[in-house]
Amino acid sequence: MAADVLPRARWLYCGERDESRRAVLVQFTNGKLQSPGNMRFTLYKSKDSTNPRKSHQRILAAETDRLSYVGNNFGTGALKCNTLCRHFVGILNKTSGQMEVYDAELFNMQPLFTDESVESELSELALGNQIRTYREKMDSCIEAFGTTKQKRALNSRRMNKVGSESLNLAVAKAAENIIDSKGVTALIGDAIHDDLQDDSLYLPPCYADAARPEDVYKFEDLLSPAEYEALQSPSEAFRNVKSEEILKMIEENSHCSFVIEALKSLPSNEESRDHQARCIWFLDALIKFRAQKVVKRKSALGPGVPHIINTKLLKHFTCLTFNNGSLRNLISDSMKAKITAYVIILALHINAFQIDLTVLQRDLKLSERRIIEIAKALRLKISKRRVALAPDREEDHKLGTLSIPLPPAQNADRQSKRRRIT
Template sequence: MFPPDEDDKISKPVLTKRKCVIEDVIMRNTRKVEPLFVTFANGQPVEGAHLSGTLHQNITRDRRHQHKRILEIETPGLNYDGTNFGKEVSSLSAKQSVFLGILNKATGKMRLIETSSYCVHPVLESTKTTKALLKKSSDLLTFAEKQEAITSAFGSKRAQQSVNRRKLYQVNAQNMSVAIDQATSSVTLDPTYLEVSQEDKTILAILPECNRKASRPEDVYQLESIAPDNFLAYMEDSARELLDGKDPDPKSTLLFKELLAVAKLEEDEENQVRLTCLALYVEYLVTFLNMKGRDIQHMKVKDKNLQGCPPMIKRHILDEYTHNHLNKRVRSSQNEDRAMCCAMVLSLIASKYQLSLSTLLSSLMVTRDKLNTLMKVVGATYVTAKNSYVLKIPLAKLAKPFKKGGPKKRK
């Protein structure tokens, strides 16, 4: 064989590096639409394909579900849909963030925009038929229904009697459910019961994602849903400096110092860094809560407030726990409660589900009564012997809201 000529060689594209200045970084926001990266599970679009996409968002008041979106794409022959939640989320969007860079060649500056990734699947409808024998195909039957059909046709006499008995019980159960529905529809509910359940929903709305039916304290709150690793990574450099021996800021709260001490006791280096990042985020939240309202009104990401806080973390805190009113940032009482509950939940996770009462009172600008109320909302119980709040199963019952006026006097 002869070596190929130079003209036959396929020239490979040469990648050139370009230096630029990151002018601005725009993070995802539940109130806005970001650029989308869409992949198709069964192929890729051909040139000239006519695609029409619609993005649907959950608009409930529950902030835990406002991030959920459904993408629908219509084509002349087949429709597709995909979500950014559930088991079908692509691994790309679940483990890391993807940014779209827009470069201004004239100035050499670039804007980074966080994107979302969707993997859409074809929507297949059941085959329509007019034949009565094909309407209930064997493919649509469950395994139990197929077993019953075989037993009814070919089974022994005792097996056939057992199948007939089960069908009879199913009919009786349906009749019983109808009777129960009729009975419950005639019952008049006390309006106070509905008010209590609505109050419970309002109280739980200030919490991060919570599983109050969990059987272990570790399962009540999931760190990955509140502060995932890609979020904590923005504080990794500061965390490693503290672990390498750098002294914390003299103005640091006692809560931060205790959480840092707990993190240093971890044997695994990765857990040390993660818990130290968690302690830093709690410290930024506490600093934000201790700020006065007038200092927040004109607060921006590039301000000196929250000194040392990475811009991404500061932007997240402002977007999550303030809102704009008459061109000013406002931190409402509900925002304060949400931020404080988040700080308490993360502190409980970082401190192995136990927090000292004196540490919390010295670090947070909060009264003892308000602290007790919020801790009950979180699910922690005050243990007198330890002078601490402990997250244990069963969780503490929700605190009932205080009603002014007291009991009515009898006339």
């Protein structure tokens, strides 16, 4: 008798890492199977393994001699119990007494009708020989046998569909009227103009009717009072910089040319010197930040940068993108143009509203055409000046001046380019 007694069962959890060993549980909406051995099941899984929302999506198909069934674990037809509960299936080996436990997923199998199998149903429902989708067939069943709540939801969905179709027809009709009245050529011209207007989206607010140059682009739009206050500590090294330290910066090439020249001409007045040092430090931070393409860490420029400044750089000068299942901060071309515009305006406030655009162009690693294009969009007056590099060597530099009254906004280079394209 003792030999016939089963050994004590031992549990062995096989884990959920290997999804190929996950069990599948099914239930059928239209009753119970009389011959489950005659079912043929096929499991399909999403090919998008990089997207965390789609990598676990599954579709289960089943076939019998009479009907086909389909179920999925996503969308409106999925069972909520899969997200609220965990299901397990255990397989007992009577010889060893070991119970292997696997994770399981429950699928709700719904019948999938073919057009041939419902011809009699279509005639009974007085819908003629029209071919209908599964949704339409279910709606017909709800109309005939559904509860009050189901019928109310059906009517609401149909009303929304009618409203959407009416809106689409109205929009299409309005578009046809506009095309007929204005013509295709005029519409293309308007689109080009709107596109050019979009180029100014990265520019700070401009007060064209200002009485003074310093009020055209207000300093408060570049740095808020709280951000300006936070720059006191990091700008201390610039505020107390010595001549030998500037020479070391030049030797090590640790700062750009505009910053070096601005540090050489810091005012002696303590209050003005402190203001200039903060502005130069932030301009230097913008240029270094612009040189990146993707910000891979939360601290955009490393340790020592105030949190409020780091937040400003990430929030105002990067685009949040999704890549390989993770979010990252990208400095796109439009964001680089925005940083360039802020650097030019900040340089104007530092340098009495006249700057050497050629020096900034080299610091920002831009083409001359591009920086002139942005300067004209900022409504600067462009001029030339001969600059002595050595006793026997000179070169032409482009100057940008912010003066009242402002010249009209220009974007001639890009406009002529787009005209050639069109």
